[in-house]
Amino acid sequence: MTLKVEGDPGYGSVSAGGRFIDVDSSESLPLLIPDIQRPVWKPLSREELEKCAGGPEWKKFRSRLALCFWIGWLMMLGAAIAIIIQSPRMESPSLHWWQRDVFYRLQPALFVDADSEGVSRISMVSERLPYLKSLGVGAVILEGLFQHDVSPPNLTEIDQSLGTLPHFTQLITESHKAGVRVMLDLCELDLFEQELGNGTDVWSSPSEYIQYSLRYWLEHGVSGFGICDTDAAFSTKTLMKWNLLMQEFNSQDDERILMVRQTGNSLPELNVSNTAVNGSLVELVIKSLIPPSHHPLSPAEVAEAMEASLQMPESHWPSWTVGGKVPWELQRATLVLIMTLPGTPIIRYGDEVNPIQDLDQLNHPLALFHSLSQSRAREEALHFGRFTFLSFNASMSGLNSTSAPPLAFLRSWGCIHFLVLFNLGCEPRTLDPDWAPSLPEDGVFVTSTGLDRFGPVSLRSLKMQPHEAIVIKLFESDNS
Template sequence: MTPDETDVELQPAPGQADPVQADSPPVQDSPAAPDADATEADVSEADLDQEEQEKQPMTGGAERDAEVPSAGEEAEKNGAVKLKIPDEEPEELKFTGLNKEELLRVAGTPGWVRTRWALLVVFWLGWLGMLGGAVLIILQAPRCRDLPTTSWWNDGPLYQIGDVRFFSDAQNLKGVEQNLGCLSELKVKGLIVGPIHVAPPDDAVALRFEEISADAGNLEQFKSLVTAAHRKDISVVLDLTPNYRGTSGPWFSSVSVTNVAERLKSALVFWMNQGIDGVQLSGVQRVSSVVPSLWTDIRAIVQNGTEEHPGNRLLLGVSDLSSPEGVSSLLSSSGVDLLVSRVLGSGSSVDAAERAQSVQRLYSEHSQQRLSWSLGGRTEGHMASVGGPDLVLVHQLLLLTLPGTPVFNYGDEIGLTDEGTKFPRMLWDSDKEELNGTLQEQRAERLSRRRFFCSLSDLRSKERSLQFGDFLLVSNSSSSLAYLRVWDQSKRFLVAFNFSPDESASLQLSGASLPRWANVVLATNSSFLPTDASVDLRDLRLGPQQAAILSFPYSG
């Protein structure tokens, strides 16, 4: 038995028999001792038997031993149980940390005090260093230019419908309202309507500014048009030129101009209360000089608004002046917000260098928010007739990229021609309409021109350089022109033209503000200059009567 084992003897309960005794076999009597009278022969025989038994193998005894348990085993089964009692291990001591008094005592040691001060100094030095670095970055970074103050008429092109009867099949103001969706696709920001008031030719007495001519529609249709246009973010400008159907003028004779101006003042208040966003007037050069006080009142009513409809309104003047000196002088003296003139000339034989100089002079003398550009108009005709049908896309690109507000006549987006009248019927084409031969080709050309106009107008509405960027003349000759539009750190745009009907142009453009290469954004002939193609500006080639707008990033 090992030291870890202990014999425990189980005692029988009172009244029970001892299990060892109960299981033990009955004790047999021991054999009788040999008889004393036995003979010597018998003793010898017994000794021989004992020797024979000792010579036998002891297998039989082993079997018996295996079958019969030993006395110790029998006793263990009947009363003894071995139990293992493990040795007791010493209890481990766990560290539970320092208490408050111990922590305070350790924290107050000189080593920890110096460590805390060192970490605090490092933290504040790092924080001050980061603050100084941020301030230095802000001071050294280039400042963005403040955006100029603009009005709604600086945000996109103006679209003039001189006679609403020829703009739609409805032949009235309701037809204009029905086609506002098409104008919205052109990114038009202002719609110039009319004149539509009652004005018998050369009859100042019968002039009625506040009454709409029956062949144009009625007041309810006009109100509905204004409301629908405003929902599409299109402002409405009403042309109130007095004698628009006669030949006398401007504004009739010297005797009647005062009376007409007085009546116009009250009419302006009436139309402002109908929700219009501006007024267009022709003949401003003479009226502003003949009746200056009345002209000042007219300006105040339009530009300051009314009590019911306060806010800035557009006063759009129209003049037949073509010299940049005259246009610049009238723009300053009349006080109009925009002045539509003939400064860009007309016809396909206009000298490109003179046109560039006119633009440069007006740009240098006036804010571009007061400049406007047009080719044609209500009295001059459509752009395709004034500038030539082959230059429709070229002139669209010119008007939409010059600094200022472009003014288009209805149908200029498709190249509509006058055909013997200044008011041809508008053509509304659809890809679903089936045509054959020449008619199909003509329709495809009109749709292509309209898509070009839409793409260009959309580009202008998104790019700051085209909206109000600086104008930099790069190159000009009698038949070619190139200029830059740049704004602060925005993308730059280079616009190049070749007005020659017969010869190609090769422009060698270089300078500090120009890179070596630029990408084509739009071109009047996409097969010659594909979109996104990279072009070497030192050898920019344009075919006859072609133009393109290219872009390159700001390089610092």
């Protein structure tokens, strides 16, 4: 559209260069000058893209980029492997079978329900082996197998009231099937009071007859023998002969051992100078956790005995058994103690059963015993971890001088910690928040005497029930 204006012919306009433009010629120009048209952007076609991507420059760039990626990935992988290899770590020690297994002390004479149809007490022990294996027991110590009231005792003949040699042979066969070893206890037999005569005159000395008797039972498949430190056989000279005999039957997968039951506060030292004997003369030392007594101890006496044992140097610790009589309300707590201490736990027949429970449960795995044995076998900290006794201060809530004090210790392996707590008194206890500031505050329940503790727990809010023992696996608050 153009607009023609009539006016002075001398009227003009100035051009962009400062010169005047004739009005007549400008009247034909459009008033709205359109913008300068710019080139429109258009995407490359498929053919153009393939041409650019297939160029030599792009191929070099892509190959170099892929090479840099894989080199960087391999470098990070190598650095991670180097860090793992060079970082310090705890190496699990190589343990012998008697250091790994749970031992079970059993007197066949206690099975008084043997009938008259040829079922001997030893046969009843054979029937219980699968049950003991289900609980986690790895070795059975048979006590009272020989007549100790006969002088001299016949060490190659079983007490006829318990069974016969074929019954014992069947017991060894069943033990191999169940994976449970059998050991013989020779305590209180007066081994060296053998009178030469009555069929033993072929032996030049009692020592020679004892060597023959031990060999006799080793050939039948027993895994070792136990004596008391009060026996005449507990001497360097005698035990050295026994040790050499054991080595004749030892193999890489089946080692025979000697164990001694400590009756006093300390065990006489045995000096071994003979190079033919490898290691110690006695592999296993058994000490009573609770001192023997003729009457059940009170909770305060049990707590005092436990505290004295827990403060003993760890390097001097033997394997543990209960020993003295414990009140039934503390029986489960002592079971937790023995199964969580360093060393080999040796359980006495009946210790895994609470007297107030139905005795029919003997035919089924008991929950607490099974839980403890499984945790001990699975957790390195409970199996061979370090031990730390933890003492309570006077600010423990509700603590008084007349009640049994609470007890606690720590089992640690690497960054794994297991806290074991005991409240042997008849009153509930609440942990003092400042009791052990170095311990992690959070954890998870592993087991307890009441089998009623589950899930996560905070030590600041933990309240222990009377006669209760608790096992807690601790972890840092920012860890899982």
